[in-house]
Amino acid sequence: MKTKKCRCCGGIELIIILDYGMVALADSFLYEEEIASEQKFPLNLCICTNCFHVQIDEIINPKILFENYVWETGISKSIFEFANRLYEKTKELMIKEESKILEIASNDGTVLSIFKKNGCKILGVEPAKNIALDANKKGIPTIDEFFNYETAKRIAKDYGKWDVCIARNVIAHVSDLHGLVQGIQTILDKDGFAVIEFPHLQKMYSDLQYDQVFHEHVGYHSLHSIMFLFGLYNMEVFDVEELEVHGGSLRVYVKHAESKREIKYDVVKIMISEVNSGIFSINNWTSYANRCETHKNTLRGMIEKCKNDGENIIIYGASGKGQSLIQMSGITKDLISGVVDKSKMKQGKLTPGSHIKIYPTEYIYRSKANVILLCAWNIAKEIVSQEKRFVELGGKFLLPFPEPHFFKK
């Protein structure tokens, strides 16, 4: 089923930028015997002609998408360090000794555990029941539900209002944007603030990150779209930071309009930068689509050349965007001998759509790989430093973005 209206402004004209055809869900890793029943859904990247919000037009039941979500935040070391930095910044803005922190889509509780260690009262809301259960076992109180206006009203009634509401990489996954934003407005204390993180549309545009496009990523946000949405509920952005995570993200701080926090100049600076980048133009997105096509062909051509030269190619990173890149660029399992990933939940399974087997990272050496396509390119430095031995043995890392290239120190 497709949405008839823009999820942001309700505009009724959505133009297709990229048509990926029928694609398997990027997080639905499967076993050999499940291949026959694998589901595929249409995937189109669209833009609203009224507000320029970029989104996919397919509506998929969030229960299919997220209830067995397999990404655990604790796995990546850089995410742990990142959570510590978030705590430090949040502390600067806090007003009370024992602040109350609520995290939406709290995953395995990595971020909240840092706030807990520092004496904060915490609560997680996480729709993936398997992950919420693990978080509770680890002592991170977690409600296993989708966060929306209804859930927010119940939380406010049962636990009161919250000083800080964290939503990292959530808004990009949410179809009911208004339910999320109104929910945040409902649970936030009058002097509290929300921290919202999302991959920045401007980076996806400038760095050609079409691998960010998959069904789980419903919306591709700019500072403008966030300001518009929160503005509708009498809230405003007062600070913004640019982050390296997910290939370039924004961390936006939002408050109730009546709360007297100073609005930082960075907000204006990024607004201007977005306007100048060209992301609010339909024509620019048409040429973006052409650039993506060239990029996909170049990447596949490089891999085919390696294969023809007798090299053994594997992929590092069974992330959502990795699956998206593999499926979209037509990299097939006859070109790739395996995928390695640290997540035990993925090992032993096959990648969605392309059906390449996933192994632990030791497989790099066991398979005598010569080339690693780094689908987890956003944590390239971390991976390259962990797998120095691979390079010492003469192996090469192939990075897909901004242009496909072999990694040089």
Ligand SMILES: [Zn+2]
């Ligand atoms: Zn719109």
